[in-house]
Amino acid sequence: MREEPDRRLFGVESSRRKDYVLLNWLGEPIEHFSLYAEAYHRAGQKLVQEYGTTGALRDFEAAPIVFLYRHAFELYLKAVLLIGSKNIRLQGNRGMTLERILSSHRLTEFLPHVREIIRAVRWSWDLGVDGLRTEADFGHLVQELESVDPASYTFRYPTGRDGESALPKHFAFNVLSFAHRLDPLLESLSGAVTALRSIGSSQRSSRMKIANTKMTGLEA
Numbered sequence: 001m002r003e004e005p006d007r008r009l010f011g012v013e014s015s016r017r018k019d020y021v022l023l024n025w026l027g028e029p030i031e032h033f034s035l036y037a038e039a040y041h042r043a044g045q046k047l048v049q050e051y052g053t054t055g056a057l058r059d060f061e062a063a064p065i066v067f068l069y070r071h072a073f074e075l076y077l078k079a080v081l082l083i084g085s086k087n088i089r090l091q092g093n094r095g096m097t098l099e100r101i102l103s104s105h106r107l108t109e110f111l112p113h114v115r116e117i118i119r120a121v122r123w124s125w126d127l128g129v130d131g132l133r134t135e136a137d138f139g140h141l142v143q144e145l146e147s148v149d150p151a152s153y154t155f156r157y158p159t160g161r162d163g164e165s166a167l168p169k170h171f172a173f174n175v176l177s178f179a180h181r182l183d184p185l186l187e188s189l190s191g192a193v194t195a196l197r198s199i200g201s202s203q204r205s206s207r208m209k210i211a212n213t214k215m216t217g218l219e220a
Contacts, residue, residue, distance in 0.1 A: 033082060034193040037075035041186045044068030048179045062175040066155040069182050070145060074152060076189035077110045078102070083196040084117035105151045107142045115139075121199060123192070129184045141185070 006013045012020060026032065047065045052058050078101055085095030096113040104110070115135065118125065125135045132138065148154060154166045 030082060033075050033079035034190060037072045037079060037186070038190060040068045040075065041072035041190075044072060044179065045183070048176060051175065062173075063155045065175055065179060066149070067152070069179060069186070070149055070152055070155070072186055073145070073182065073189075074105060074107060076186060076193065077107065077114060079193045080117060080189060080196065081110060081113055083193060084120075085113070087117070087120070087196060087199055107146045111139060111142050117196070121196070127184055127188050131181065132185055138185075141181075 044065055051061055081096050081101045125138055126133045158166055160166055
C-alpha cells in the first residue's frame with residue numbers, strides 16, 4: 001500500500017529519511033549556541049557566494065546576509081559567555097548571569113564579560129588580520145555593529161515598531177567587505193568556544209582530583 005505523503009510543515013515521511021533533520025538531539029539546548037552560530041554563519045557565507053544572482057533585488061539581498069552574520073556573532077558571544085562564565089566562576093569571579101546572557105541582544109553588554117574571560121585564560125586578541133589585532137579593535141567592531149543594529153532588528157524589518165525607518169535614508173555600505181571582515185572573527189570565536197570547553201573540562205577534572213585526594217586523606 002502506497003504511503004500518503006506527510007504534508008505538515010514539520011512532518012516526517014519514512015520514505016524521505018535522507019531529508020530529516022533532528023534538532024535538540026543532545027537534550028541540552030544550552031550547549032547548542034555555538035552549533036546554531038556556525039549554522040547561521042555558514043548560511044550567511046552561502047548567501048555571500050550567491051550575492052547578486054538570487055533573483056531578488058540586489059540591494060535587499062544584503063539584509064539577510066547582515067542579519068545572519070550579526071545573529072551568528074551574537075550566538076558565538078553568548079556561547080563564549082555561557083561556557084567561559086562557568087570557568088571564571090570556578091576561579092572565584094562572578095561572571096555574567098544566565099538570565100542576562102539569554103535575554104540580552106546588546107553586543108556591547110556582552111563586551112566587558114568577554115574581555116574578562118579572554119584575560120582570565122590569557123589569550124591574545126591578535127587574529128592576524130588588519131583591524132582585528134587588539135582588544136581595542138574588537139571593541140570598536142562590536143560598537144560599530146551595534147550602532148547600526150543594536151538589537152538585531154535593523155536588517156529584519158524595514159521599519160521599527162514605531163513605523164519609522166530602521167535605517168537612515170540612502171544607507172550605503174559594501175556587503176562583501178562586511179562579510180569578509182567578520183568571517184575571521186566568527187571562525188576565531190568558534191575555536192574559542194571549543195577551547196573554553198576543554199579548559200572547563202580540565203578545571204572540573206582537577207577539582208575532582210583535589211576533592212578525592214582530600215577524601216582519601218580523611219579516610220586515612
